[in-house]
Amino acid sequence: MAAQTVRVVLKAKVESRFFRAYLDDKRIRFENGEASRSLEPGGRDYVLTWFIRDAPGTKYGIQIAEPEQAKMTHTATLDESGKDAGIFWFKV
Amino acid sequence: MKAQRAAVLLASLGVLLVPAGRGLARDSNNTDAETRKTAYSGIIGARMVDPSLTSAVSPPGLAVLLTTDRKDRRAAAKIGLRLGDDFFADLRFSVPFGDPQDEAEPITLDGLARSAAVDLGIHYLAWNPKLDVDEAKAIRDEFLVRNPRVKNFVLSLNGLKGEPDLRRRLLAAIRWRAAFFAALRTKVGRQDFTYSDRSFRSFSAQKTNASLEAAAGALFPELGYIGFSWEIQRFYEAGEAADLILPFQGGPVQQVKRVVMGPPARRTRNRLQVEYRSPILPWLAVNPRASYFPKENIVLLELPVYFFRSPEEGLNGGVDILWTSKGQGRFGLALFIGSAFSLTPD
Numbered sequence: 001m002a003a004q005t006v007r008v009v010l011k012a013k014v015e016s017r018f019f020r021a022y023l024d025d026k027r028i029r030f031e032n033g034e035a036s037r038s039l040e041p042g043g044r045d046y047v048l049t050w051f052i053r054d055a056p057g058t059k060y061g062i063q064i065a066e067p068e069q070a071k072m073t074h075t076a077t078l079d080e081s082g083k084d085a086g087i088f089w090f091k092v
Numbered sequence: 093m094k095a096q097r098a099a100v101l102l103a104s105l106g107v108l109l110v111p112a113g114r115g116l117a118r119d120s121n122n123t124d125a126e127t128r129k130t131a132y133s134g135i136i137g138a139r140m141v142d143p144s145l146t147s148a149v150s151p152p153g154l155a156v157l158l159t160t161d162r163k164d165r166r167a168a169a170k171i172g173l174r175l176g177d178d179f180f181a182d183l184r185f186s187v188p189f190g191d192p193q194d195e196a197e198p199i200t201l202d203g204l205a206r207s208a209a210v211d212l213g214i215h216y217l218a219w220n221p222k223l224d225v226d227e228a229k230a231i232r233d234e235f236l237v238r239n240p241r242v243k244n245f246v247l248s249l250n251g252l253k254g255e256p257d258l259r260r261r262l263l264a265a266i267r268w269r270a271a272f273f274a275a276l277r278t279k280v281g282r283q284d285f286t287y288s289d290r291s292f293r294s295f296s297a298q299k300t301n302a303s304l305e306a307a308a309g310a311l312f313p314e315l316g317y318i319g320f321s322w323e324i325q326r327f328y329e330a331g332e333a334a335d336l337i338l339p340f341q342g343g344p345v346q347q348v349k350r351v352v353m354g355p356p357a358r359r360t361r362n363r364l365q366v367e368y369r370s371p372i373l374p375w376l377a378v379n380p381r382a383s384y385f386p387k388e389n390i391v392l393l394e395l396p397v398y399f400f401r402s403p404e405e406g407l408n409g410g411v412d413i414l415w416t417s418k419g420q421g422r423f424g425l426a427l428f429i430g431s432a433f434s435l436t437p438d
Contacts, residue, residue: 029177051221076250080374086248087228
């Protein structure tokens with residue numbers, strides 16, 4: 001019997017070519033700003049990481065839209081360093 | 093690249109750039125410019141980072157460039173598309189509207205500068221940064237101890253501005269790694285010529301010019317971008333012009349008439365180029381380039397310096413100082429205004 005999974009929907013709004021997002025070290029490839037994964041529920045933490053380098057003032061955002069218990073939204077504008085990176089732990 | 097040079101050589105420059113794209117967090121007081129940007133959402137990029145529309149590696153974007161240099165007048169437009177996470181393509185159109193048979197050769201030795209041209213580029217980018225998750229978890233825990241009221245915390249560099257020591261720790265936990273680029277460009281253009289034969293009969297001809305360019309480079313986290321390119325051009329060059337004194341309508345009056353004697357000649361040219369890009373200060377960035385034309389044994393040095401700054405886009409213009417070894421040596425100076433300086437030639 002196949003293990004039950006939970007569909008996780010991720011969204012990104014970013015134009016920079018220097019943007020990367022990973023879920024547990026696996027690259028997330030966004031299609032039209034959206035990607036999804038089927039994850040096994042349980043006690044473990046999943047790790048979402050992202051990186052961006054671009055001109056100061058560049059705006060970007062990343063979001064977990066589903067499921068409800070993992071929802072998050074992160075938006076930022078790059079400061080004069082031209083860099084940002086982040087990490088978010090979640091359970092499903 | 094070449095447009096910063098071609099933009100204006102000690103002459104006036106007129107540039108119209110239309111950046112377009114989408115943003116995430118919009119201010120409540122959106123301007124018309126912001127509205128225009130969002131109109132292109134999903135199709136093209138957020139901004140233009142190649143004021144000259146000539147870089148070998150280009151981002152998604154839509155732009156129109158208009159220069160008014162007396163000897164190198166042209167209009168250009170570009171559209172770029174993201175073909176996947178790592179592949180990009182762009183298409184450029186340029187139309188010269190100066191004298192196509194002007195004898196003055198562009199200082200950049202671009203054989204296609206006087207062609208109405210279509211230019212297609214495909215680019216690839218590889219980049220794989222990493223974050224030390226265990227160290228990040230320790231930083232998060234430390235932050236939550238200091239800020240016990242914070243819920244649903246997202247750890248990010250931007251979010252740690254109020255905790256500079258933790259921000260430094262997080263920055264140290266990130267391995268940005270080098271990013272690698274590759275690009276291939278091909279350009280095809282048509283150029284009109286008018287010339288006379290030995291019996292002073294006038295002829296018109298249209299010739300096809302073409303070029304192929306391969307480029308590659310790497311962006312190193314602490315050093316900046318260094319790139320190489322090789323371009324081969326095949327183009328036609330007008331014959332030499334001469335001032336002839338001819339009788340006017342068979343009468344006693346004479347006229348001076350400037351004619352090009354003989355048909356255009358086909359030429360090939362190779363160019364090897366190395367370039368470097370780096371911000372020096374928040375208000376200053378440089379993009380030095382050195383080109384070598386082996387067939388003619390000519391060197392071209394260019395030094396674009398970015399120091400014009402817009403509040404929204406950052407560094408978006410400056411001056412380009414040029415020198416070529418051709419002849420006795422020749423200097424040029426160009427002004428360029430576009431959008432933001434980028435670490436890569438996009």
